[in-house]
Structure formats: structure tokens, C-alpha cells
Amino acid sequence: MDKFLAWWHSSSPDLNWNWLEHIGLLLGAAAVAWVVWHVVIGKLLAIAQKTKTEWDTILIHAVSSPMSVLIWLWPSTYAIDSLVEAVTKVTTDWFVVSRRVLVFAVVLWAMLRLVNGIEAYLMKSDKRDQTTVAAMGHIMRLMLAVIGVLTALQEFGISLTGLLTFGGVGGLIVGLAAKDLLSNFFGGLMIYFDRPFKVGDWISSPDRNIEGTVERIGMRMTMIRTFESRPLYVPNSVFSSIVVQNPSRMRNRRINETIGIRYKDADKMAGIVADVKTMLEQHPDIEHSATLMVNFDAFAGSSLNFFIYTFTKTVNWARYHEVKQDVMLQIVDIVHAHGADFAFPTRTIAFERDDAVEAAIPVNAEAEFSQNKN
Structure with a gap:
């Protein structure tokens, strides 16, 4: 401690200790301003929460923290400026530039918080496309970041023209690499x-x-x-x-099914097709403005087939299967109501009587039968 005090006095023999009073006044004023700001922002936030719109609340939240930081940092830069100048006897003009950059950084921070708040508010609404909202949020943050970096470089005396020229060549290299x-x-x-x-x-x-x-x-x-x-x-x-x-993004879901009835129920096909079509036209969950077809379709191997082609009003996967199940069950009732039934794969083999007898006689027995007959 003694060595530090000796270095302190040797480095600034003509130091005027009035700067301590100056720093104390600056920090005291900052503390008072910070308390006043928190009281004011609390009152404003209470009023904003009672309004019908949320935009005022978003704006107050965006500026509250950056303003609190600025209240402390702004007088602190003057205090540090005074201390450095008193101790080192070196000009501190660069603190002026730093203060301008500080103000711009705080404003940029507040704008970023405002963009984030607006994005979060819009994302909660189902009426807006969340993809577009997120895209605009990304673009706005990127633009603010670029503006902030370029402004800071310009304030510190870096030529943007040369930087952009170098950036064109560097951008080509980076573009190929990335x-x-x-x-x-x-x-x-x-x-x-x-x-x-x-x-x-x-x-x-x-x-x-x-x-x-x-x-x-x-x-x-x-x-x-x-x-x-x-x-x-x-x-x-x-x-x-x-x-x-x-x-x-489907507007409707399709029901496309083929139903087969027995060949012996061929005389009932016309009535079944007509009743199924009527049922679909009257069904509350079928989209009647879309294509609706019920027609006898094919002579299949073991059935007479008719098909239904229609669309449901719902696009929800679970609800669609509920509607389809109801339609299929009503088709079952219609087919049975006509005294018909559904076909299943069958095969009928017919033999002529003589062929059946001949097929049942062994080869040796057939030869003996021929000799006895002669």
C-alpha cells in the first residue's frame, strides 16, 4: 500500500484533488437520475398495461434497460476522463468520440430490443404468418448490426471507402470459401x-x-x-x-375406394349405386362443391366392383378418418338393405359328368374295362 501511494504521488505531484469532488457530484447525480428514471418508468409501465394496445408496453420495455445503462455510463465517462487527464497529463479527446459511440450503441441496443419485442408480439398472433415475421426480424437485426459497425468505424476515423474496397476483394474470397x-x-x-x-x-x-x-x-x-x-x-x-x-395447405381430403359385391347380386347393383350416391350428397361432412362420383366400375375376377370418389370438408387427419369410417359403415348398411353382400375371392371348378367319371377311373382299370367289353 505504501508503494502504491508513493507511485501515485510521484506520478502526479501537482495533482489537484478537487477532481474527487467533481467525480462524486457526477456519480451522485447519476444515482439520483437513475432513481427518478426507475420511478418514472414504473409509472409509465403501469399506465401502459392498462391500455388496450401492447405497443406502448413494448416500447417502454425496449428503452428501460438501455436508458438505465446510459444514465450510469454517461457521467462515468466524464469521471474516467477527468481521472486519466489528472493522472497522466495526456489529452483525452478520444473520450468525446467514445461518448458519441456510447450514445449510438445505447440507441442501437434499444432498437434491437424493440425489434425483438415486436417480433415476439406478432409471433403470438395466429392471424400473421410466423415465417414472414421471423424473416423480417432477422433482416432488421442484421441491418442494425451492419449500421452499428459501420458507424462505429467511421467515428473512430476508419475510412469506409477503403474498407468497402477491401471488403469487395475479401468478400469474393470469403464467398468462395463459404x-x-x-x-x-x-x-x-x-x-x-x-x-x-x-x-x-x-x-x-x-x-x-x-x-x-x-x-x-x-x-x-x-x-x-x-x-x-x-x-x-x-x-x-x-x-x-x-x-x-x-x-x-390442402383444401379437402379425398376418399377413393372400390367396393365389390357378389355376381349373384348383379340385379341389385343399380339400386346400391344410386343409394350410396344419395347418401354422399346428403352427408354433412362431404364437400358437395367438389367432384363426387359413384359408378359401377368393373367385372372383377370374383366380384362386381363400384367405386366412390369424393372429398371431405375437413383436412384434419384424425377427423378425416372418422368421416371416412362413417361413410364406409353406411355403405355396408346400404348393401345389406338391398339383400346383397360383399364378395370375397372365390373360384368355382365345373366338371362335365362323363369327364368326372373318366377322371376318377385309374389308367389300369380303364384298360381292363375295355378288354372285358370286347
Whole structure:
């Protein structure tokens, strides 16, 4: 401790200790301002929570923490400036630049918090496309980050013209080295803008073994939850070269079934087909504006076949099977009501009487029978 005090006095023999009072006043004023700010922000937040809109609450949350930090850092820079100048006798003009950068950094921080708050608020609404909201959030954060870095470099005297010139050459090198990374990034942008699917959609690809529910669309890869509850991470560039099916955007689900009745019930086919078609036309869960067909279709090997081709109103997988089950059970009742029944694979073998007798006689017995007859 004695050595430190000796160094302190030797390094600043003409030190004016009035700067301690100056620093104390600055930090005291900062403490008072911080208390006042917290009281004011608390009152504003209480008022904002009583309003019908959430935008004022989001704005207050965005600026509260950055403003608190600025209240402490702004006078602290003056205190450090005074201390450094008193001890080292070195000009501290660079503190002026630092304060400007500090103010801009706090504003940038508040804007980032505002973007995050708006994104979180919009993501809670089912009326908005979450994929688009997430894309706009990523783009806004990227733009703010670029603006912040360029502004800080300019404030510290770094030429942006030379930097951009160097960045053009460096960007070419980086682009060649990080080709896959950039292709995934732009693939993510294409997903955001083209929107072949969004978060929550069930997608599949006939080209790749990809099927499941989209849980997250990142800037580099998309996470899909398969039906086995396994996470599947797909690079975004893959979606630019494969076919993607999106069953979640179906308007209806199709019922396409073939039913066979026995050949001996051929005279009842016309009545069965007519009643089945009437049943479908009156069914409350069948989409009547879509194609609806019930027709005698084929003479099959062991049955007379008719088919039904129609669409349900629901696209929900579980509800679709409930509707289909109800339709099939009503078809069973209609067929039985006409005194008919369903066919099953059968084969009938017919023999002529003489052929049957001949087939039953062994070869040796047939020869003896011929000799006795002669």
C-alpha cells in the first residue's frame, strides 16, 4: 500500500484533488437520475398495461434497460476522463468520440430490443404468418448490426471507402470459401419470400426422405419434427433443388375406394349405386362443391366392383378418418338393405359328368374295362 501511494504521488505531484469532488457530484447525480428514471418508468409501465394496445408496453420495455445503462455510463465517462487527464497529463479527446459511440450503441441496443419485442408480439398472433415475421426480424437485426459497425468505424476515423474496397476483394474470397454457408443463407431467404411452407406446416418430399412438421426456419437450416418425434435438421439450400409437398395447405381430403359385391347380386347393383350416391350428397361432412362420383366400375375376377370418389370438408387427419369410417359403415348398411353382400375371392371348378367319371377311373382299370367289353 505504501508503494502504491508513493507511485501515485510521484506520478502526479501537482495533482489537484478537487477532481474527487467533481467525480462524486457526477456519480451522485447519476444515482439520483437513475432513481427518478426507475420511478418514472414504473409509472409509465403501469399506465401502459392498462391500455388496450401492447405497443406502448413494448416500447417502454425496449428503452428501460438501455436508458438505465446510459444514465450510469454517461457521467462515468466524464469521471474516467477527468481521472486519466489528472493522472497522466495526456489529452483525452478520444473520450468525446467514445461518448458519441456510447450514445449510438445505447440507441442501437434499444432498437434491437424493440425489434425483438415486436417480433415476439406478432409471433403470438395466429392471424400473421410466423415465417414472414421471423424473416423480417432477422433482416432488421442484421441491418442494425451492419449500421452499428459501420458507424462505429467511421467515428473512430476508419475510412469506409477503403474498407468497402477491401471488403469487395475479401468478400469474393470469403464467398468462395463459404459457398455452402452462403447458399444456405440465401436458401433461407427464398423460403421466407416464396413461403412454400411455414412454421407448423406438415411437409414431405418425394425426392428425399423428408417428412414431418416444421418447427423452426433458421437462416442456415430448417428443423423438422418427424412423426417419430425425432428432430430433422435440413440445410436451407436443399429446398431449392427438391420438390416439396405441403399437405397442410390442402383444401379437402379425398376418399377413393372400390367396393365389390357378389355376381349373384348383379340385379341389385343399380339400386346400391344410386343409394350410396344419395347418401354422399346428403352427408354433412362431404364437400358437395367438389367432384363426387359413384359408378359401377368393373367385372372383377370374383366380384362386381363400384367405386366412390369424393372429398371431405375437413383436412384434419384424425377427423378425416372418422368421416371416412362413417361413410364406409353406411355403405355396408346400404348393401345389406338391398339383400346383397360383399364378395370375397372365390373360384368355382365345373366338371362335365362323363369327364368326372373318366377322371376318377385309374389308367389300369380303364384298360381292363375295355378288354372285358370286347
